[in-house]
Amino acid sequence: MARNKHPERTRARILDVAKRLFLTKGYDGTTMQDIVDSLGDLSKGAVYYHFKSKEAILDALGEEDQSRHDPTAINDTGLTGLDKLREAFRRSAADNEHMRLMNMAYPAMHDPKLLAANLKVWRTQVADMFETMIREGVADGSIDTAYPREAAELLALLTNYWLAPTFYPATADELHHRVEALAAVCTGLGVPILDEDLIETVSRGYAALI
Amino acid sequence: MARNKHPERTRARILDVAKRLFLTKGYDGTTMQDIVDSLGDLSKGAVYYHFKSKEAILDALGEEDQSRHDPTAINDTGLTGLDKLREAFRRSAADNEHMRLMNMAYPAMHDPKLLAANLKVWRTQVADMFETMIREGVADGSIDTAYPREAAELLALLTNYWLAPTFYPATADELHHRVEALAAVCTGLGVPILDEDLIETVSRGYAALI
Known part of the structure; x- marks a missing residue:
């Protein structure tokens, strides 16, 4: 050889x-x-x-896939921080391959060790990535929030854990309603990422995980 | 014997x-x-x-303790659903024995199995309990929300997991800011449980877990 x-x-x-x-x-x-x-x-x-x-x-495919959807990697200088966050959500929810990979990865999280490891990544790396984007939005004036870290932690936790029907079982309609609730949460925090369009795209993306 | x-x-x-x-x-x-x-x-x-x-x-002490702080058990008929939710938060955050028991129980959750088991209880029983209270508030007019289930799930998840410095390390000041963010989340969802007073009480309660 x-x-x-x-x-x-x-x-x-x-x-x-x-x-x-x-x-x-x-x-x-x-x-x-x-x-x-x-x-x-x-x-x-x-x-x-x-x-x-x-x-x-x-696991490695999941990491590769995640870095492919890292909003901090969106280098379009014409976009504000808020736009980049929206674009990252749009791309990952509309990316069929990404959602199918998530569909494979989620059931494995019924293993407590794998769930605990993922929760840790969501609390740290993913939250840090969202915080970078939110602070960019605060700096360029597209986001007005008193809670950049808190919003980042919640975005990471809620989009990866709470929206996942693996953990919180839901019909497509219930998922749509949940995404609307998440939009209200984001607005409450001053980080209004989920507009009408994105609510539709994200709902459809997660519905593929049912 | x-x-x-x-x-x-x-x-x-x-x-x-x-x-x-x-x-x-x-x-x-x-x-x-x-x-x-x-x-x-x-x-x-x-x-x-x-x-x-x-x-x-x-574990059994935790269950006993939790049922002691079940807002659905507050039988004061003079209180609205919103008042009962606030009273339940006030009682448990101000209950020194309760916070000390939580202080003992949280480190054990570094065990993935115990964390997974707790997450499941927060997704189900604790969320159900909050939903009962929120729906009571909707019925008596004290709460105006389109998201009773979603708010219940988030209250259960965020108060038990996100506020816990075991998982999201924080100083007392950072915890105070996090509780303010949670108040904004609740308000965004139409379930404004955390008023100024309660923000102080809850922040102090969780700071005891640092």
């Missing part, structure tokens, strides 16, 4: 192949062996060297 | 003695043997028959 001179490239290939399989055969319908077979030129040991389990691959 | 004809009475006695020890020696400083010794007339086996661990006793 050839020596692997590009571990990062191998890792990315495994993720690509696994994502394609997860999205076509489903997460439960895909085995590590399927991933090895689809790659063709890597041993099972080599795949396990990069990811110790199928769950670890799903 | 005499037959136990009153298991409920024995259970209550164990809880009483354990609570007294937890509040004086601290949770970590109390052993099951201390509880057995303080009871005097029960074998260790008898205590374990009722509670399989010290943690199970703390």
Whole structure:
């Protein structure tokens, strides 16, 4: 077997192949062996060297997916902080692949350890990311709030946990009503991200998780 | 050993003695043997028959404590639904014993299983209890909201999880600001529970958990 001179490239290939399989055969319908077979030129040991389990691959895809939807990465200088936040929500809720990956990742959170780990990420990294955007909006005048940190923590917690029908079961109509309530919460905090359009887009996005 | 004809009475006695020890020696400083010794007339086996661990006793004390602060149990017919909700918050935040018990229970939630179990109770029983009170307020005209269920779910989640410095570390000043943000959230949802007085009482209550 050839020596692997590009571990990062191998890792990315495994993720690509696994994502394609997860999205076509489903997460439960895909085995590590399927991933090895689809790659063709890597041993099972080599795949396990990069990811110790199928769950670890799903986790890594989740991280990759999250950074793809990081509003702080939206570099359109013509947009205000508030616009960037809205654009990030719009993109992730309208991104079918993203919602299908979330659909695979959520049931795994019935495992308390995985839920606790996710809650921690939402309290810290995700909240920090939202705070950066909100403070940008405060600086450019598009957001007027006394609660940048609190709003960031609540956005991170509520969009990832409370809106998820995995934890708070709901019909599509109930989810729509919940998103309207979240809009009222955001407005109450002075961070009115969810306008009429976005309420529709976000509701439809989460309804795909039912 | 005499037959136990009153298991409920024995259970209550164990809880009483354990609570007294937890509040004086601290949770970590109390052993099951201390509880057995303080009871005097029960074998260790008898205590374990009722509670399989010290943690199970703390859990039971938490449940007992929670039902003691159930606003649906406030039977003062002169109070509106909104007043009862406020009174329940006031009583539990001003109840030193309650806050000290919470102080003991929270660190245990670093255990993912215990956290997941608590999150489930907050999503269901605690949210149901708040919903009952909010709907009573809607019926008597003291609350005007389009979101009784959503506000109930958020009150349950945010007061138990987001306000807790165990999960979201904060100084006393930061906690005060967080409670003000929660007041804005409640107002945004049409359920303005946290008035100026209550913001002070609740902030002080949670600061005891730092």
